[in-house]
Amino acid sequence: MKVFLKVWRQKNRNTPGTFKTYTSPELNENMSFLEMLDVVNEDLANNGEEPIAFDHDCREGICGTCSLVIDGKPHGPHRGVATCQTYMRSFKNGDEIVVEPFRAKAFPLIKDLVCDRKSFDRIQQVGGFITVRTGAAPDANSIPVPKENADLAMDAAQCIGCGACVAACKNASAMLFVAAKVSHLGLMPQGQPERYKRVKAMVTQMDEEGFGACTVTGSCEAVCPKEISLDFIARMNRDYAVALLKGDAKAATSGGAG
Amino acid sequence: MATLNSNIPSGPLDQKWEHHKFSTKLINPANKRKYKIIVVGAGLAGASASATLAELGYEVHNFVFHDSPRRAHSVAAQGGINAAKNYQNDGDSVHRLFYDTIKGGDFRAREANVHRLAEVSVNIIDQCAAQGVPFAREYGGLLDNRSFGGAQVSRTFYARGQTGQQLLLGAYSALNKMIGAGGVKSYTHSEMLDLVVVDGHAKGIIVRNLQTGEITRHNGDAVVLATGGYGNVYNLSTYARGANVTASWRAYKRGACFGNPCYTQIHPTCIPVSGDYQSKLTLMSESLRNDGRVWVPKRKEDCGKKPADIAEGDRDYYLERMYSAFGNLAPRDIASRAAKTVCDEGRGIGETGLGVYLDFSAAIARLGEDKVRERYGNLFSMYHEITNESAYQTPMRIYPAVHYTMGGLWVDYNLMSNVPGLFVLGEANFSDHGANRLGASALMQGLSDGYFVLPATISGYLATQNPGKRPATDNGSFKQAEENVQTLTKRMLGNKGKRTPDSFHKELGKLMWEYCGMARNQAGLEKGIKAIGALREEYWKNVSVLGEATDWNQSLERADRIGDFIELGELMCRDALMREESCGGHFREEYQYTPDDPETKQGLVNPGDVKRRDDQFAYVAGWEYAGAADKAPILNKEPLVYEEVKMSTRSYK
Amino acid sequence: MNLCQRIWNSSLGKKYVMALTGAALFAFVVGHLVGNLQVFGPPELINTYAHFLKSKPALLWSARLGLLVMVTLHIASAVTLSAMNKAARPEPYAGKAAYGSTAQSRYMLVSGLVILAFVLYHLAHFTVMLPGINGVGDFSKLTTTLEGHAVPDAYAMMVLGFQVWWVVLFYLVAQGLLFAHLGHGLASMFQSLGFRDHTWWPRIQCFATLASIAIFVGYAAIPLGIFTRVVGVDYAEQKKFELRDATLMPEKAPAAKEAK
Secondary structure (H helix, E strand, O other), X not given: OOOEEEEEEOOOOOOOOEEEEEEOOOOOOOOEHHHHHHHHHHHHHHOOOOOOOOOOOOOOOOOOOOOEEEOOEEOOXXXXXXXXXXXXXXXXXXXXXXXXXXXXXXXXXXXXXXXXXXXXXHHHHOOOOOXXXXXXXXXXXXXXXXXXXXXXXXXXXXXOOOOHHHHHOOOOEOHHHHHHHHHHHHHOHHHOOOHHHHHHHHHHHHHXXXXXXXXXXXXXXXHOOOOOOOHHHHHHHHHHHHHHHHOOOOOOOOOOOO | OOOOOOXXXXXXXXXXXXXXXXXXXOOOHHHHOOOEEEEEOOOHHHXXXXXXXHHHOOEEEEEOOOOOOOOOXXXXXXXXXXXXXXXXXXXXXXXXXXXXXXXHOOOOOOHHHHHHHHHHHHHHHHHHHHXXXXXXXXXXXXXXXXXXXXXXXXXXXXXXXOHHHHHHHHHHHHHHHHHHOOOEEEEXXXXXXXXXXXXXXXXXXXXXXXXXXXXXXXXXXXXXXXXXXXXXXXXXXXXXXXXXXXXXXXXXXXXXXXXXXXXXXXXXXXXXXXXXXXXXOOEOOHHHXXXXXXXXXXXXXXXXXXXXXXXXXXXXXXXXXXXXXXXXXXOHHHHHHHHHHHHHHHHOOOOOOOOEEEEOHHHHHHHOHHHHHHHHHHHHHHHHHHHOOOOOOOOEEEEEEEEEEOOEEOOOOOOEOOOOOEEEOHHHEOOOOOOOOOXXXXXXXXXXXXXXXXXHHHHHHHOOOOOOOOOOOOOHXXXXXXXXXXXXXHHHHHOOOOEOHHHHHHHHHHHHHHHOOOOEOHHHHHHHHHHHHHHHHHHHXXXXXXXXXXXXXXXXXXXXXHHHHHXXXXXXXXXXXXXXXXXXXXXXXXXXXXXXXXXXXXOOOOOOOEOOXXXXXXXXXXXXXXXXXXXXXXXXXXXXXOOOOOOOOOOOO | OOHHHHHHOOHHHHHXXXXXXXXXXXXXXXXXXXXXXXXXXXXXXXXXXXHHHHOOHHHXXXXXXXXXXXXXXXXXXXXXHHHHHHHHOOOOOOOOOOOOOOHHHHOHHHHHHHHHHHHHHHHHHHHOOOOXXXXXXXXXXXXXXXXXXXXXXXXXXXXXXXXXXXXXXXXXXXXHHHHHHHHHHHHHHHHHHOOOOOOHHHHHHHHHHHHHHHHHHHHHHHHHHHHOOOOOHHHHHHHHHHHHOOOOOHHHOOOOOOOO
C-alpha cells in the first residue's frame, strides 16, 4: 500500500510552519504508524531532504512520548491506544493522511511534529507528590488501602502524560491530566495530609501555564490512550472547591526559643 | 592497567552493609550543600538517587535526554518488583532472595552486592507505598503478591501490568518534589556527550541541548550515571528506541572499565519481526507459557501452511520433547535457544521464518475460551492490536528478543567505577545480576541503588574532596572535552556520505544477532569482530547526517548513538570470545553439557545446558579502553569470591 | 486574598460561578415556565398571576436584581473563560475529526449568546413592551379588569404577540438553543461542582436530557399553541380590534371566555 502524507513542517519555534505533502514508499499494513514515518524519513534522507522530526520512544504505548494528531485526532483513529500502537492497516491504500503536532499554547512547538510538554512537569513540581523522605517510610502494610480505592487510584495513575487530552480539547485544557494526578494521590490514605494544598497548587500552576478551562465536552476521555475517565475531573473539582473554601493555611507562629 | 578493587567490606555477609554504612564517612549537614552532584538519567535509579541526594542536602543537577524525567524506559517494565517481605508467610527471607538471585545469575554476580540488594528490597516497598504507588491490594487493604519468573515464593509486588510505570512515577514524584523545593535542578532534552575527568577524578560532563544544539559544560564534585542498558546495540529489542549506550560509552572512553559486556538477556516470548521496516519488538508476558504449547512443524515443507492445516502428528512440540520435566516452562535462556535451534533448522514459521507457534487450542479445549480470556485477555488483545490475528483462533507467533543487559560499567561495592567520583547505578552498571537476571529484579536493583545504596556510599568519596573546591568549567579538561564533542559533531555533519545512520544500525543489529546473539561460537565471534570493525570504518566514511548542529536534529542524535553502538558491539564480541565458558545468558556452543558428562548422567542437567568453567572464568571482566577504537581493549579481572554460597551447577531438573 | 478573588482568579473557580449561577437561572427558567403555562387556563388566571407579581414591587425588583446578577456572572465567567480557552490554542488544526464530544457541548458560547439576545428581545417584547418590535401594536395599551381594578392584560399580550410568525420563529429558535444549552449545561453543572462519579453520571445525564426536553416542550407549547390557534383565538380577535381603536374602554372588559 501507499499513502499520501500532509505533514506539518516547521523549522523551529520562531519560523512559521506549513504543510508539505509526501508520497510514502510502498508500505506494509503491519507497520506501525511510526514505522511508516521511519520509512518515509529514510526515503527523505536518501534524497537529501531533512527527515520529519517526530517524538517517540518506547513504541509500546507506555512512555507517553509519541504525540501526533492524525487526521485531526490525537493518537489516530482508534480508542485507547497511543500513536505508536496505531497500525497502517487502519488506513487504506491511497489515503491522504494529515499529520500535525499537538497544538496548545502551553505546548510550544520545537520542530515539525515535536512539541515541548514541560508545562506538565511544572504542574507536578508544585504538588504532584506525597512528601516522604527516603528512609522515613513506615512498613508498607501499616497503611491499609481499601482495594476499591487502590484500584480507582490505579485507574487514574495509569496516565502516561502524553498530553493527548490537551491536544484533543477544543480549549487545550489540561484538566484530565491534572485531575488524574490529583485523584491518584487524593485517593490514597498516604496522600491525605497534603490533599487540599496539592490540588490548589496544581490547579494554580495549570492556569498559569496557559491551558484552557474544561467545558466537559469529553473529547479528552475519547483520545486518552489509557481511557482515563472524566469522573476524575469531577473529583478534582470537588477537592478544589473544598480547598478554596478552606483558604490558605495559617502562617506558622514562631514558638519560643528552645 | 586499571585496578578493579571491589572494596567489599569485611565481616559476615549479612552484616557487611550495616558495618559499611557505619564506617563510611559522613558529610557535615552544613557542608552538604557545598557539594554538587551531577546525575545523568531519571529512570528508577537516576530519579530516586537525585531525589534522595537532594533530600540529604546536596546540590543535585539532573540531566535527561527526554522531554521529561518521566519517560525513561523503566516505565515499560510490566511484571513487578521483588522484595523479601515474606508477607505471604511462604518461607521467603532476605537470605532466600539473595540465594535465588545469586543462583539465577549463574554464580557470576558479586555476593556482597546481591545480599545488600536483598536486604534493601524490603525498604523499597515501604518507600514506594508511602509515596502513594498504587500497588495491587487484597480486600483487607494489605499488599498483594504474586509468584513470578518461576520463583517458589510469592514475593513480587505489582501494580497491574504497569509496575515499572508506577514505580517510576513514584520516583519521579520524589524528584519533582525536590525540583520544586529547589534541591534539584532539572535539565531536560539534555544529552551527556562526554565525561570530564580532572586529575583522574570525574568532575563534570559535556551536554548537548537537543532543542538548541548548544553544547555546555557542567562541573560537579561527583558524577552519577544512571543511563540504562545497551540492548539497542541489536537494533531490534524490547528497549525504547531512544535507549542508548552513549553516556556509558563516553565514560568508558575516559577510562571507566566496562564490565561483562557480553551478558545479555534474551526473552523467549516476543512478537516476531514482521519485516525489514520493524523498529521495535514487543514483549508478551512470560505467563503465557503456563497454558500455551510451543511448537513448529516437523517438516520444513509444512512451514508455509496454515497452522490449522498441519496435522497433530506433523507438529514438533520441541520444548516438551527436549525438556520433558519443564516442558513449555523451561527457563528463559533454554526456551530462547531452543527456538533458535528449530528456526536454524529451517522449521521456523511466519514470513521471515523466524518464529514459533505458541498454541492455546489445547488450553481452550481444556478450560474453555472464557477462562483463557479471563487469564490472558489483555495479552491476547495486545497481540491482536499488533498482528491483527486472534490467538483464540490461530496460534500466536513468538520469537526471542533482547530485553536486558546484565553487563555495564564496572563498579565497586560503593557503586563507584574505577574512575574516582564516577558512580554508576541501575542497569547501566554490571553489578547485581551476574550472567542472568531474574524476573522482577531489575526494578528492585534500580531503586535499591538510587534510594538506599548510593546516598549512603557517596559521602565516603565526597569526604575525600574539599567542599566547594570542585574544578571550574574553564579548566583545561572541560575545554578539551567540549572540543572533543564539537569535533565529533562537525565531523558527522560534515561527512558527505551516502548512508543514513539507521541503515548502519540495522546492519549492526543483524551482525550482533548473528554472531553475538543467543548462541555464540569462536568462529562466529571472530567473524563478527572483523565485520563490525569494517562497519565502523565504513561508518565514518559513509554516514550522512542531515540538518544543522544548532537545531533540533534527530539524525545527529542517532548518528552519535549509533557510532557508539558500533564500537560497543565490537567490545561485546571480544568479551564473548574471551569468555570461553557458558553461563546464564552467555551461551558458547563449545561449552555445553553433553550426554557423556557426569552431571548429565546424574540427571542434574540436560544435554545442551550451559556449562560454566568456574576454575577459569569465575571473574568479572572489566574492559579498559586502549585509547583508540581500533586498538584492542585491555582486559582487567575482578575475581569473584564466594564466602557464603557454594558455586554449584544450576540445575533445572 | 479573599474568597471572591480566589474564586474569580482561578479557572475552576469561574466554573463554579458558572455552574451555580446556571443552577439559579435554571430554577428561574422552571418557575417562569410554570407561571406562563397558565396561559392555557382562562385569561384571569395568568392575569392574576401577573398582577400578583406587579403588586409586590420589593419582591419583584429584588428577584429581577438577583437575576441580573446571576446572568451577569454567568456571562462574565463564560466570556472570560472563553477568551482563556481561545488563547490556549492559538493555532487550529487542519485535520477535522469529530470524536467524543457533542455539538451542543462545543457550541455552548454560541447558544448562550443567542439566548442572551433572545432574552433582551423578550424583555423588550413583554416586559418593557417596546412598541414597534412586536409586529402588533402598543401592548401597554392592553388592559383588563381584575376585582374592579384596571390591570395590564398579560393574556392578551401573549395571544396577540404570538400570532406574528417571525416572533414565533424567533422564540422557537431560542427555545431550541436553550434546549441544547441546558442539555449540556445541566449535566456539566454537576461535573463542575464535583457531584459525579461512575454511578451517578448516567443518572445526571438522564436528568439533564429529560429536564431540557421538558423545558423545551413546555416553552415551545406557548407560542405554538397560540400560533396554531389552539389558545385564545377569540380573545385575540377581540383584543386586536380593541388595540386598533384609538380609545380603549376599560369598562367594556370582555366576559371571561374559555380559550377553546
